[in-house]
Amino acid sequence: MTSQLTFRGRIQEAFTAGVPVAIETATRSRYQRRLAAAAAFPEMEATRDRARDIRSEALRNLDAYLGQFVDVTTERGGVVFFAADAAEANEYITELANAENVRRVVKVKSMVTEEIRLNTALEHAGVEVVETDLGEFIVQLAGETPSHIISPVLHKNRYDVAELFAAELGVEYTDDPAELNDIARKHLRERFLNADMGISGVNFAVAEDGAIALVTNEGNGRLSTTAPRVHVAVMGMERIVPTRADLAVLLEVLARSATGQKLSVYSNIVSGPRRAHEPDGPDQLHVVIVDNGRSATLGSSVAEILLCIRCGACLDACPVYRHVGGHAYGSVYPGPIGKVVTPSLFGLEEWHDLPAASSLCGACQDACPVRIDIPRLLVDLREQTVGHASRSIRTGLAAYSRLATRPRLFRLATRAVALFGRLWSQDGWLRRLPFLLPAWTRRREVPAPATQTFNDWWRKRGA
Amino acid sequence: MERDVFLGRVQAALRGDALPAPAASAAVPQVRFGDAVARFVEEARAVDAEVSRVNSNTALEAISRIFEAAKEFRYLAWDGLDDVLPGLADRLQQASYQRVDATVATDPEQRRADHARIGVVPLGITAADTAIAASGSVVLAHGNGRPRSASLLVDTHIVLLPVGRIVHSLADALEVVDLESTSNVVVVTGPSRTSDIESALTLGVHGPRHVHILLIE
């Protein structure tokens, strides 16, 4: 799961690549749209409370609801597989593909399949995998990874796409988004109709109905689960909601939080494979329920993160995400949600710098439709990290504590800093910090320290 | 992994009691509009669906106009549309429009051939089971005689909607859906769209570019 570069290196790269402008504009405009949508919907706050309750009810009895979901799905003709980890899920799906003589898979964008690296596993097994969400298709064609959980090509502009299509699809160069869309439509339509297997994620699984809901705006979710003979739905085990009424609440909340729509264009509800007399639809439905670290998260102090409905609102709201973009995080889950999900699924040891990269401003929690207290979870992960804090931080703090417990020394030191401020500041700001700290001022200025120490000021005031 | 082992791990994790307790929030207030029909029309148009308010006579003319504008004679359709709009089948037949059978085989080779035949048909006619005033959506339950392709593979999707089928909210619509005898229900809110390339809105990515709702009064 690691990328070659360090976290710092990836951030550096994001800045040099000039990524931020596109991301800043797109996230800001969607953030505004979302606010407008919420303002136009007076019930939004009550609905968010309800959505949070539905999600926590589902998780608090997850074993029972999962059992119920599986029983009903099976009754309707679905086949369920429980995968303890990525390897088990990938093995089941590739074996199924082989057994069914599958040459081509069409895929609907899904976070969990990115997480388990399903595409790589299928390609190793000689199966062609075609991503069908327009953005994801572009990312796949470019050999890149998505940079946002709901708009994967946020980091590309139309000219990038134009050149990519001309080079990879052998079409004439055009940078008109509508024409680019038509090219992709034609190319992918042919793939849909000649694929043997469709693979999707699951937005919500309804326990009482044994049904899964799959939301898209483009229609690729419907096509991938209709045209191929075999439909495989891969779901993180936490995707459950208890009832159909709960589904109605969450579909609305998801659409509003993801894009500011009242509902996504297609809310597609699948309940088993096609019945005997139905004219179309897949003949087989397989549901792969994935743990892959989730049960450990469920029992941990950051269990609340499992309430997440993957709407992407916290990414758009986050000042850090807006500046560095999704790739800097180095994980399939970027942004505030990723800072908690990544270390909790893949190990804090390796990913401890993600929870640290936050000012804890709380914008993510305000944006989150299910009100996940992301700042609290980040602080929790940081506390767990302190055990492995770096040597320089520990020496630094030790030095400070020595200074702070010796009044005379402390006074001397603060006076030196005040003097330094007088000499170096320009209009109350420091443009460049000396000694070990120049990195701090490479991209920003620092307010100059007061020209007088508090002690001196106090003494003078008393006199 | 075995089901019992898998669910056992979940159960063991839950013993930690690390999740926030539900706050027992009040139920979400029910959405009720004074004029649900007007609201439906407004919302559907806001998501780029075309809505025509017709009666059973003008509906047939509206459909003919759509066929003529598309310069097409082939279409996909659901069975039983005559129950919703009497005389429709006759009318289409008189104009020598041709309904293409949308049945798709299980056998891989035959399935490909069926797709090749069905995938080129640009018009589809369905009838909404319900429609949602709050979002301008139509609800289609697929099943026997009701192919998914009629609202999916075509360029223009024509939806018949008797005015009495409009409900207020998604919750109302889902309540009456039957998921036992049907494998697929879809809530359609306007034509297929994307904003993936530079956030520019484009209609008709994979699904229909035009959704034409005939609201029959």
Ligand code: SF4
């Ligand atoms: S944490 Fe909240 S805001 Fe972020 S993706 Fe999940 S549900 Fe959406």
